[in-house]
Every structure is written in structure tokens, then in C-alpha cells.
Amino acid sequence: MTSQENALKAPLYLLFFLLLLAAPAQAAVVLQYHHVDTGTPASTSTSPERFAMHLDYLADNDFDVVPLAELVDALRAGEPLPDRTVAITFDDGYVSIYATAWPLLKAKGWPFTVFVNSEPHDQGKPLFMSWHQLRELHAGGATIANHTVSHPYLLRPPSNLSAAERNGWIEGEITRAQRRIEAEIGTAPKLFAYPFGEYDNTVLEVIEALGYAGFGQQSGPLATYSDLRALPRFPFGGPYGDAQDFATKVNSLPLPLANDGDALRWRSEAGQTLLDIVLPGPTARPVLLLRPAAGFDGGRLACFASGQGRAMLERQGDWFRIQAEKPFGTGRARYNCTAPADEAGRFFWYTQSWIIQ
Numbered sequence: 001m002t003s004q005e006n007a008l009k010a011p012l013y014l015l016f017f018l019l020l021l022a023a024p025a026q027a028a029v030v031l032q033y034h035h036v037d038t039g040t041p042a043s044t045s046t047s048p049e050r051f052a053m054h055l056d057y058l059a060d061n062d063f064d065v066v067p068l069a070e071l072v073d074a075l076r077a078g079e080p081l082p083d084r085t086v087a088i089t090f091d092d093g094y095v096s097i098y099a100t101a102w103p104l105l106k107a108k109g110w111p112f113t114v115f116v117n118s119e120p121h122d123q124g125k126p127l128f129m130s131w132h133q134l135r136e137l138h139a140g141g142a143t144i145a146n147h148t149v150s151h152p153y154l155l156r157p158p159s160n161l162s163a164a165e166r167n168g169w170i171e172g173e174i175t176r177a178q179r180r181i182e183a184e185i186g187t188a189p190k191l192f193a194y195p196f197g198e199y200d201n202t203v204l205e206v207i208e209a210l211g212y213a214g215f216g217q218q219s220g221p222l223a224t225y226s227d228l229r230a231l232p233r234f235p236f237g238g239p240y241g242d243a244q245d246f247a248t249k250v251n252s253l254p255l256p257l258a259n260d261g262d263a264l265r266w267r268s269e270a271g272q273t274l275l276d277i278v279l280p281g282p283t284a285r286p287v288l289l290l291r292p293a294a295g296f297d298g299g300r301l302a303c304f305a306s307g308q309g310r311a312m313l314e315r316q317g318d319w320f321r322i323q324a325e326k327p328f329g330t331g332r333a334r335y336n337c338t339a340p341a342d343e344a345g346r347f348f349w350y351t352q353s354w355i356i357q
Helices: 003-022 048-060 068-077 095-108 118-122 131-139 163-185 201-210 243-250
Strands: 028-033 085-091 113-116 143-146 191-193 213-215 264-267 287-290 302-305 312-316 319-323 331-340 347-356
Touching: 028 068, 028 243, 048 095, 048 243, 068 085, 068 143, 068 191, 068 213, 085 095, 095 131, 113 131, 113 191, 118 131, 118 163, 131 143, 131 163, 143 163, 143 191, 163 201
Parallel strands: 028 085, 085 113, 113 143, 191 213
Antiparallel strands: 264 287, 287 319, 302 331, 312 319, 331 347
């Protein structure tokens, strides 16, 4: 190539680089609530005042609130996620959604999704909406989606089930709930929220075979690399959701990871490959390996282990190695990894969930 050709091409490269820098960030988040009330269990409750503050923040800062299925469709199609876009979800179908949350959402004309477990609605339990109330919500633009029949802990099936029988039990909880929603509401999308937000590979395989998009309770924005069977949501309730916490989460961006399908690896404390997020007790300090996209400033990355504060973080070539300082106890555990983005007030975010048996 001649020097004259190089001179002509240089401005084009510079223009391309500047366009990349100027391109708006792309991120969408899914918010999760249970009760919108002050007389219900604190850990799963958001006060009406705090919920109204959340909605006002979204409106005042020009967020788009869209149906949940719209974001799932974009992920399935491999389309870019629109920036500053939010989907609002509720789990369990509590009556406070109808009495308190819906009037606030209706005033703004915003869609939302309610994941219902069908049994308490069939039984007319007083904490839960009636099917008539759910039909009203649906007629007003809400989506009514699947949360199983009885809200079981899917990782603890009835005793003495074979592997095939356990699959059938999981499938039955989902398909029977789907039939009830279709019968009462007239339609039921293939959207599913895990009871307690927990799953293992068996549950994921059933969800995939049935054609559902699945939602957990691990924090983080949606990303093009998100697993459609285990999509993240930001849970609010209890201490979570004050003004600063809410603003940080709804403005979060997906941690930029390499897009070649090999950017996440799990290892046991002994270095063995892990294939499931459900771990035996001896593997109480799992290792998360992340490979960020080229150009990511890893010097600003910080990771935190549940209940422990900062986790150990080590650069190993193109990879970051994350591990808790101390063993996790039985139950849920997480690594939350964040880094400040170039845009003021925004953070990259990735959460890895574990379940310690």
C-alpha cells in the first residue's frame, strides 16, 4: 500500500474508532419484586413509598419500561439490547400487586409481568390475587407467567424418585401451571421464574426442552451472553432498593466478556472442572474464571463473595481468577463482580451464583 493510500485510510480508521467511542451503551435490566406492602415479611417486601420512588426514578431519567417478552425476543434473535430499558416483574402473585403496585404502574401506562404459582390462586388464599384480579391485570396490559403449581424447592424433590421421575415431577409442576394460566387468562407465554431463584442442570434441561426462557434471582443486567434458561434479575426487598442502590442497579451494564463462547469457566478448589452451580460441601470455595473482551480495563475490576467482602482476584494471562477467601456455608452463595464504566455513575456488573449442599 502506498503512503498516499495510507494517508487516505487513516481518517477512516480514526472515524471508525470515534464512532465506537460515541456509540451508546447497550443494556437492559429486569427488576424483581414480591410484596409491595409494609405488613408482609420484610425480606421480600418493598414499601409502597419506595416502589413509587423506583417508578419515579425511571420516569424522571427517561428509561423505557417494556414487556419482558420483548427483551427475551431480542436475546433469542441476537439483537442489541436497548440501553436504559427495564422490565418489571413480580413473583408469587400477591394481592398487594393488585392493590398497591398496579395503580402506580397503570398511572404511568407501563407493562409488567407477574409470575404465579397456580395452586394458591385456585385455593383462594387471602395473600394472593384471585384469578379474576389476574384477568383484570392482563386486560390492563400485564403478562401472567409461570412460577410452577405449588412453588416447590426444585432442588429437593419428593424422596425416592429416580432421575427420570424427578424430570417428570419438575415438568409436571410447570406444565400443569401453564394449563391453569391458559385456562384462566386465555394465554400463557413461555416465560418461567424459578421458585426461590434456584436451579441445577437437571432443571435447566427441563426448561430448555419445554421451550421456556427461565429467570433466576441472581443480580445483574441482561447480556448477549446470558443463558436464556437462567436470566438475571435485580431482586428488591428488605434492605435493597434505597435511592442509591436502585440507581446503581438500573444503570448497570453487562461486564464485557469475550464473545467466542469461552469466557466463563468454573473450577473446584482442587482445580477440577465444575459443570453445575450446585456444589458438594467440600467444594466450598469454588473458582470463577472470567475472560473479558479485548480492551477492558481489568485494573478496575472488583469481586465480592457473599457475606465475606472482597474475594481474591488474580490476573492469569487473558483470564481473571476469582475465589472466596473463606469457605461458604451451606445454601446460596455468590460472586458479584463490578467495575466502573466510562460513563459517570454506571458500573459493569456480573454475578455468579452457587448453591452449596
